[in-house]
Amino acid sequence: MAAHTDAALSTGFHFLTAAASKQAGRTDAILVAMVLLCGAVAFVLLVLVVFFAVRYRRGNQVDRTPPRELRGIEIAWTIAPLLVFFGIFGWAARDFVTMADPPADALPVTVVAKQWMWKLQHRNGRREINELHVPRGEPVMLTMTSEDVIHSFFIPAFRIKQDVLPGRYTRLWFTATQLGDFPLFCSEYCGSEHSQMIGRVVVMTPADYGRWLASGPAEPSTAQYGFALFRQLGCSGCHDARSTVHAPLLDGIYGRATHLLDGRTVVADANYLRDSILVPGKDVVAGFEPVMPSYAGQVSEEDIQALVSYLQSTSKRDSP
């Protein structure tokens, strides 16, 4: 691995690794507030316990007239923390909602985790292992799945993590604000070499990132590869306007509300498309017969991500 130059990787003690994403600053604000608030509460309690312990120690001559029952103070120390807690809850929940809501223009990167490595692929097809190159200042969204057990994608400097599950997609987005190398950890225990499932995130200037992205071996973009698969696997044989088989047309399907045979309506997101490829009988579109065979076992996680990426591209004007 390349020599680490970032301050966060030098030996020694830091209260916090440097905040390197937009979210990191917001998370640190909550953290600092909590440290101050809880520290103050703990300090006051400590002072009280020590003061009482010294003043009312056995043998010390002080007034010990039993105090009256104080219902008021009991109510006060029940209500006051509750109000403070509601405040903290709201603050942290608001940021959490932001973290769950990626901007529409975020750069897509697909991630496949397996024991014990991270495989990543950029939109133009460039692949990486245990490294993620991203441009500074632009939102990046990872669509992640696992080939085996549960892993978790954790970038401490960005203050974000998300479990990576087999059998479905989870996503994680961030906007890096600092140039440099930042550690990437697997933070969900995944077996023997869990502690070796580490890597780094390299944040570059957009110009450098553009050069880096273009410098890789020439490969089809994920959407182009997905389109090739779409024909090769025979998807287009049915899901095509000219097909004689009665199957839903898939152009622009991504992100659209879809009515199902059983009356439900779902938004056709990456997880829906993934399930439709592997478990076609699960969410049958209204007005169609459940005739599609499952492709489970015939396509790799990377293939599925490419197919989804292709379908996604048919929903966008500017791609692929």
Add this chain to the structure above:
Amino acid sequence: MISSYLDDGLTIRSWLTTTDHKRIAILYAIAITAFFFVGGAAATIIRLELATPQGDLVSHDAYNKLFTAHGVIMVWLFLIPSIPSVLGNFLLPLMIGAKDLAFPRLNLASWYLYVAGGLVTLEALFLGGVDTGWTFYTPYSTMFSNTYVVLTLTGVFITGFSSILTGLNFIVTIHTLRAKAMGWFKLPLFAWGMYATSLILMLATPVLAITVLLVIAERLFQIGIFDPAFGGDPLLFQHLFWFYSHPAVYVMILPAMGVVSEIIPCFARRPIFGYRSMAYAIMTIASVGFLVWGHHMFVSGQSLTASMVFSLLSFIVAIPSAIKVFNWTATLYKGSIRFDAPMLYALGFVGLFTIGGLTGLFLASLALDVHLTDTYFVVAHFHYIMVGGAVMAYFAGLHFWWPKVTGRLYPEVWSRIAAVIVFIGFNLTFFPQFLLGIEGMPRRYHSYPPQFQVLNLFSSAGAGVLAIGYLMPLVYLAWSIRHGARAGDNPWAAKGLEWQTRSPPPTDNFDTPPTVPDTVYDYAADEPDPTPEAAR
């Protein structure tokens, strides 16, 4: 003449077939102590390994088996049974003026189930161990681990029945065997703690048992329950597991709160502040505690709405805990305070539990939890609750009731020194782990990047101090059984019913029926100073 329950049968057989709740408590104490030191040995090797960033002491597979063994043993074979099965068994009938538990033979059966489950678990560990972590997350545990998952889970399954039956026994005992004059609001808070814990054991443990069977079924027969490769859902396991395992945390801490609520009034010579709100707080924690399991899963992929609800409820469940801390502190006000070993442990509990509780609020805060979860911050947090809380209280209770159980006093100076060493060693071990977590060190790492070493060294050094603190009571308490001074019936001049009988108590607990005082915790600071010396 038979002078106490200890003399009522001197053969091994008389102990192994006893139905006396006090003798069964001793049987539990012996087994639990053994498991505590096995689990502690695993922790020792873990801390030695983590003294250096390289994984150079044991292999990564051995390390993974060690932290799994540590977790499984400490949670199921030590923490969950510790206070209920040892102190609860011994004290509950005495505290409510009963001759025994409602079902004495069931009580003995519970012990045998516990030991059987414990031995099956130990067998799995000695055959080669298990490497899933005590959480057994799927599909790793069902389809990927090549270790003794099924055998270990079988041990956990069997032990669970011991929990369920003990809970049942305690609930029926509290409902039916209270002395005539003992209404619900004259129950000592220890009994309230036992009652709440027993409810949780009865309602939550069956869910664990079912979950364990499902894991075994998927592992043995590839039935698609949790592994998506067979059409299962890995998050289903987490929901089921935490539905048991989060309330299980309250199984550990509610009895601890009960113990501390007995000790602080006695050594401060003040009635507990806000007795009723303390009892209500215990029951509130036990019920709301069933509704917060999803706070373990904020980054798992569960829905945004679920995370919001679980976060809010987690803040709400902290309120009754906060009330308890305030009430313990207020009990000291205008008291007449002595600092014997039980009180030192109890005050240590209050401090460490407060830190454990406050850091829980960090983890309940959604956006902050995203950074902190699955790091050493979580490890530090739950050790402050489980070790700083439950284990400190167990030691507090052990020292408080030791004269009642054995009729002997232990060396006071040594016991105070040990309490202080445990407190210092604990903080030195676990406080640096908060900082490690904030810096981003993930849990369950056999090797780690070098920037984390300084704090890990502090933690490992602290573990050494803590080990000394835990070994000292083993030595002086054992010594005191034969050589300690006679304790007298009530060396602390305590007010609970258990102190009205002899030390050690007779087989039937009371020679004459105990008198139930008009108010519970009837202490007064201006009483003539009742020192242990005076009681001797």
